[in-house]
Amino acid sequence: MATASQAQGVCLNHIARESTDIKRLAKFYQEILGFDEIDSPKFGEFEVIWLRLPPYFSLHLIQRNPQAKLPEGPYSASSPVADPKDLPRGHHICFSVSNFDSFVQFLKGKGIETFEKTQPDGKTKQIFFFDPDGNGLEVSSQQAPRP
Numbered sequence: 001m002a003t004a005s006q007a008q009g010v011c012l013n014h015i016a017r018e019s020t021d022i023k024r025l026a027k028f029y030q031e032i033l034g035f036d037e038i039d040s041p042k043f044g045e046f047e048v049i050w051l052r053l054p055p056y057f058s059l060h061l062i063q064r065n066p067q068a069k070l071p072e073g074p075y076s077a078s079s080p081v082a083d084p085k086d087l088p089r090g091h092h093i094c095f096s097v098s099n100f101d102s103f104v105q106f107l108k109g110k111g112i113e114t115f116e117k118t119q120p121d122g123k124t125k126q127i128f129f130f131d132p133d134g135n136g137l138e139v140s141s142q143q144a145p146r147p
Contacts (some may be wrong), residue, residue: 014058015052015093019133022049022061028132029059032107033095033139053095084136087108087128092136100125100141 019025021075026049029035033053040050046063097103104127107114115128125141 002009014060014116015132016060016062017131017135018062018064020064021132022047022063025049025061026051029061032110032112035059059098084113084128084130087130087136087138089117092128092138094138096140096142098128100139103127103139 017025017109026035026037029051030037035051035053036099038050038052038058040048040060046065049061051061067121104114104116107127107129112129117126117128118124119126125143128136128138131137
């Protein structure tokens with residue numbers, strides 16, 4: 001149930017990930033999930049690569065600020081998260097695909113460590129894995145909502 005808010009017409013615009021190697025990260029998201037590279041601004045002091053998953057979702061990859069105090073990602077923590085079985089209850093981004101079973105085989109063919117499970121309804125399959133910077137990802141067999 002929606003409640004009254006000052007914000008109207010709210011929708012997700014983009015998710016940003018910082019990385020010390022944005023080209024490697026862009027290649028991963030393009031090869032694994034089919035993102036397209038789109039025009040991105042030239043900030044001068046740091047590089048960015050903007051990706052889009054048609055029709056609307058954008059992922060902004062931003063060159064890490066070496067002076068930043070933020071942790072770089074799960075792999076930079078004092079004890080890295082490396083087991084995808086912990087992702088269902090951890091921070092992750094989820095995408096849906098219509099070819100779930102062949103997508104799982106594609107990930108395995110790439111040598112990506114994964115964890116698979118099925119939701120309690122018995123209908124929705126899930127696979128969890130990490131991108132090269134240690135960010136958690138889920139891909140679900142559930143169909144994405146229509147705009």
